[in-house]
Amino acid sequence: MSVDELVVVADHLVRVPREAFEGRSEPYATMPELAAMLDRHKGTPGIVKAREALRLARVGSDSPQETKVRLACGRAGLPEPELNVPTTLSPGVSRTPDQSYPEYKVASEYDGDTHNDPRQVVRDVERADDYRRAGWIEVRIMKTHMLNDAKEAVRKIRDALHSRGWRSASDH
Numbered sequence: 001m002s003v004d005e006l007v008v009v010a011d012h013l014v015r016v017p018r019e020a021f022e023g024r025s026e027p028y029a030t031m032p033e034l035a036a037m038l039d040r041h042k043g044t045p046g047i048v049k050a051r052e053a054l055r056l057a058r059v060g061s062d063s064p065q066e067t068k069v070r071l072a073c074g075r076a077g078l079p080e081p082e083l084n085v086p087t088t089l090s091p092g093v094s095r096t097p098d099q100s101y102p103e104y105k106v107a108s109e110y111d112g113d114t115h116n117d118p119r120q121v122v123r124d125v126e127r128a129d130d131y132r133r134a135g136w137i138e139v140r141i142m143k144t145h146m147l148n149d150a151k152e153a154v155r156k157i158r159d160a161l162h163s164r165g166w167r168s169a170s171d172h
Contacts, residue, residue, distance in 0.1 A: 004071055006053030010034060011061040018062075031057065060084045065110045066098045069141055072150035073099075073157055077168045081108065089134035095127060097138075099157075104164035105136040108157050112143070137163065 001009075013034065019025040029037075034054055041047055056074075060083025061067040070081065081099035087107070088094050097107035109127070114120060124140075131138040137160045145153040 001049075003049050003053050003056070004068065006050060007056045007071060008064045008067045010053050010057035011059075011067045012064075014057060014059045015061060016059065027059070031059070058083055062098065063110065063112065065112060065141075065143075065146060068146060069108065069110060069150055069153050069157075070099060072154050075149075076154045076158065077170065078154065078158060078161065079166065089130050089136065093130050093134070095130055101161060101164075101166070104161050104166050105134075106139065106157070106160045106164060107131055107136055108139045108141060108153075110141045 013029040014027050014031055016027055017024050031054070034057075038047060038050055038054060056071065058070065061070060062084055066083070070083070073081070079101060081101055083099060084096050085100060086094050086096045087100055087102065095107070098110050099108040100106070109124075111124065128138050128140075139156050139160050141153045141156065145156065
């Protein structure tokens with residue numbers, strides 16, 4: 001497996017499940033548990049890759065595609081996002097963006113195949129309206145944006161961050 005594939009697995013193992021959907025409330029493992037397991041297997045083939053993957057793993061990604069977007073953004077020098085953190089947009093209105101940059105009011109949402117369901121389309125339009133009313137930019141990422149190491153997804157997120165004043169070290 002590639003490092004990115006291992007990160008997808010690690011992110012899945014450490015993510016906090018949504019009990020209402022999964023019937024469990026505890027992750028399969030914690031970061032310290034995974035680190036301890038790797039420490040017990042010094043010298044095992046692939047251990048260097050596994051350690052690199054654990055260094056890149058984060059609690060919060062809810063899907064492989066969310067992890068892949070985050071990794072591509074990190075390689076491109078974008079700031080570290082918050083992952084699936086409930087965000088109050090206005091009194092009584094909270095959203096949980098896949099990735100968010102609260103300082104810049106930018107939210108990234110990966111819309112997979114489940115977002116084609118007509119009921120989900122209505123919810124997604126409401127979500128977009130909530131972000132817009134609160135002065136946030138919602139960046140919607142779809143499967144086609146993930147081609148070529150997610151370059152288009154990264155461009156969309158970078159453009160939104162730039163429009164809000166973020167600059168990378170290479171921009172200065």
